[in-house]
Amino acid sequence: MAERWKRIYEKAGYRTLSIALLLGIGLAIFGFLYSSVAGESYDIELFQLSDETIRSAKTVEDPVRTEQERQRAAAEILPSYQFNEESAGNQLAVIESLFGYISDARLTPGQKPEEGPKMPEMLDALSESLRLMETSDNGLRLTKEMQRELLLLPEDSLQAMEAIIKRLVEAELAEPVRLDELPGARNRVEQQLREESGIPASVLQAAISIGRFAIVPNDIINEELTQAQAKQAMASIEPTRILQGQVLVQEGQVVDKEIYRQLQLSGMTQDQADYKPIFGLALFVFIAVGLLAIIMHRTNKQRINKLKCLLVIGAVLLISLSLMKLVASVSGNFDVIIAFLFPSALAGMLVRLVLNERAAIYTTFLVGAIGGMMLQEGSAFTLQMEITLYILFGGLAGVYLIDQEGRRGKVLQTSMAVAATNALFIGFYLLIAQSQYDWREIGFYFAAALVSGIASGAMAIGLLPFFEIAFGILSTMKLIELSNPNHPLIKRILMETPGTYHHSVMVANLAEASCEAIGADGLLARVGCYYHDIGKTVRPQFFIENQVHMKNPHDSLPPEMSRDIIISHGTLGADILREHKMPKEIVDIAEQHHGTSLLKFFYFKAKEKDPALDEDEYRYAGPKPQSKEAAVISVADSVEAAVRSMKEPTSEKIKKLVNAIVEDKLKDGQFDECDLTMKEIHAIKQVMCETLNGIFHSRIEYPAETK
Incomplete structure (x- = not known):
């Protein structure tokens, strides 16, 4: 699988594969969430019976x-x-004008009474003067007979009549008279006029007409203020809304025009398409994939390993989304929120075990956000914050509390901690929710929290081997298993080559400290060191660390035979590791820890016999170190062997030796195929010197009697 993936990588290239994987992850998220945000539409016709109860999908x-x-x-x-x-x-001014018209019509100024106009002329003059009053809104109605009687009335009687009418009108209009109160006010004036004795009977009807005419509304509607109050009242009315989840039509109910209008307004009919949620979902996917791309870009890994990380995250998301879909599909059959059964920490723990903490935290946040959308309750799309927070808290507990070494027993302990975190969140949710729950529901929710936590750890352990095999990824848990002293190959090294075993442990200490100083995988370096010299178990006596109380067999062998034996331990070790199906990273370290370096001792020994000897014949087969870990181990291997052979090592001697070995490897081009920087090389030299000084520190001589 790993070789096939490498061939695909070499053929397609990093950029193409990374874009394809990011697009695949985005499409998977979009596809799983589409049905949750798109909503439902119904084939409904006007004035037909509804086949089901329909609730509004949105507010x-x-x-x-x-x-x-x-x-x-x-x-x-x-x-x-x-x-x-x-x-x-x-x-009152109008009444004065009216009576003035009567006086003027009876007598023209400068004329004597006997010279005055005749009655027909007076009537014509008075009618002409009263024309405006007769055409006004309330209209004065004086018949010809009434006008005649008024013209015949003596002047003093006419003035008395005027005074009475003015008094009564003034008294009535002193109080507010509204339009709807006008008939009553006029009737009161008429009644009072009928009771007045000072008005002759011949002009009583004329007086009543004048009095009713003079009463007008004086309490008028303020249209501007009324309209302002009406506008304020309209503005104070909150918009009427069709609420999400509101029943629009019951099963078997006739779909009338009003119901159909509400269905259309809610976007529930098939002839409508609301693209806003789809665009919103696309924006969410863009953010999710964009952040994932940034995280991968800033990850300190080789490009091919970055692609593996994307594959792992994509697979974990696919598993999580599938579980969510399963839970969501059956949630409608229960009265409780069964989404709390979802293994909240599965994604975070799995990514943490396979990859690293940063990727695990992001995956947890992404799964939490998706869960809030997929595991929703109700008839329409909402973001269930309680589910989002439930997954976040449980997932982060799993990521941060899981054992750094990823041991299986510790994973199960972590799952119990996740269950406890879930239960605490359930307590928070039940206490803060504005709902009443019976003991059955409370028991279910706490049981769901326990199941969720335990299932997270159990599924993480169960799925981990499949991820390691499928993606060729060496997890922390696998490395811890390989570092176990009871591993058959480590026991073989210990029993058959104890000197090599001690040498490997010392190299492991140097390599792990150096890798951690430059941000490389220290645990991988340590475990790789345990196995890097397993090829020496084939002919252990030919390697100096295993030559205890015995003659060096190389003293009796020609240089070319010694060369073949020493150089072959790398390829033999790789073959042994492959035979035992060890991870590729461990095999690579066994093959690459000597690179193509020169076997100097035997080369110069052979050159004494043949000065024209080709240097390449005494170089290791390689390849050169391809990773930082392999490069660090190559330095640590050489340094440990060299320092161990020193007599009375001091800090200054160790520093010179380490610098010389590193400079020799640099000049020999052994670091050309890995991405070590000069800054990292300097850090490696410094850490190795400090570690070696701690191992080979000067001993204090105690007096003999204290020994």
Whole structure:
């Protein structure tokens, strides 16, 4: 699988594969969430029976109902009236003008009574003068007979009649008279005029007509203020909304025009398409994939390993989304929120075990956000914050509490901690929720929290081997298993080559410290060191660390035979590791820890016999170190062997030796195929010197009697 993936990588290239994987992850998220955000539509016809009960998929404003409510509120506003204090004075002036017209019609100035006009002429003159009053809104109605009687009335009687009418009109208009109160006010004036003895019977009807004419509304509606109050009342009406989850039509109910209008307004009919949620989902996917791309870009790994990380995250998301879909599909059959059964920490723990903490934290946040959308309750799309927070808290507990070494027993302990975190969150949720729960529901939710936590750890352990095999990824848990002293190959090294075993442990200490200083995988370096010299178990006596109380067999061998034996331990070790199906990273370290370096001792020994000897014949087969870990181990291997052979090593001697070995490897091009920087090389030299000084520190000589 790993070789096939490498061939694909070499053929397609990093950029193409990374874009393809990011697009695949984005499409997977979009596909799983599409049905949750798109909503449902129904094949409904007007005036037909509904086949099912339909609830609104979203909260929308109903403009028709809103306008009706606003018009109703405006209609309920009582008119605002304004009392006109000048109205009485104006009407009294009108009465004076009317009686002035009568006086003028009876006598032209400068004429004597006997020279005055005749009755027909007076009637014509009076009618002409009263024409404006007769055509006004309230219209003065004086018949020819009434006008005749007024013209025949003596002047003093006419003046007395005028005074009575003015008094009564003034008294009536002193109080507010509204339009609807006008008939009553006029009737009161008429009644009072009928009771007045000072008005001759011949002109009583004329006086009543004049009195009724003079009474006008003086408490007038203030249209501007009334309209302002109506507008304020309309503005105070909140928009009428069709609420999400509201029943629009019951099963078996006739779909009338009003129901159909509400269904269309809610976007529930098949002839409607609302693309806003789809665009919103696309934006969410863009953010999710964009952040994932940034995280991968800033990850300190080789490009091919970055692609493996994307594959792992994509696979974990696919598993999580599938579980969510399963839970969501059956959630409608229960009265409780079964989404709390979802293994909240599965994604975070799995990514943490396979990859690293940063990727695990992001995956946890992404799964939490997706869970809030997929594991929703109700008839329409909402973001279930309780589910999002539940997954976040449980997932982060799993990521941060899981054992750094990823041991299986510790994973199960972590799952119990996740269960406890879930239970605490359930307690928070039940206490803060504005709902009443019975003991059965409370028991279910706490049981779900326990199941979720335990399932997270159990599924993480169960799925981990499949991820390691499928993606060729060496997890922390696998490395810990390989470092176990009871591993058959380590026991073989210990039993058959104890000197090599001790040498490997010392190299492991140097390599692990150096790798951690430059941000490389220290645990991988340590475990790789345990196995890097396993090829020496084939002919252990030919390697100096295993030559205890025995003669060096190389002293009796020609240089070329010694060369073949020493150089072959790398390839033999790789073959042994492959035979035992060891991870590729461990095999690579066994093959690469000597690179193509020169076997100097035997080369110079052979050159004494053949000065024209080709140097390449005494070089290791390689390849050169391809990773930082392999490069660090190559330095640590050489340094440890060299320092161990030193007599009375001091800090200064160790420093010179380490610098010389590193410079020799640099000049020999052994680091050309890995991405070590000069800054990292300097850090490696410094850490190795410090570690070696701690191992080979000067001993204090104690007096003999204290020994």
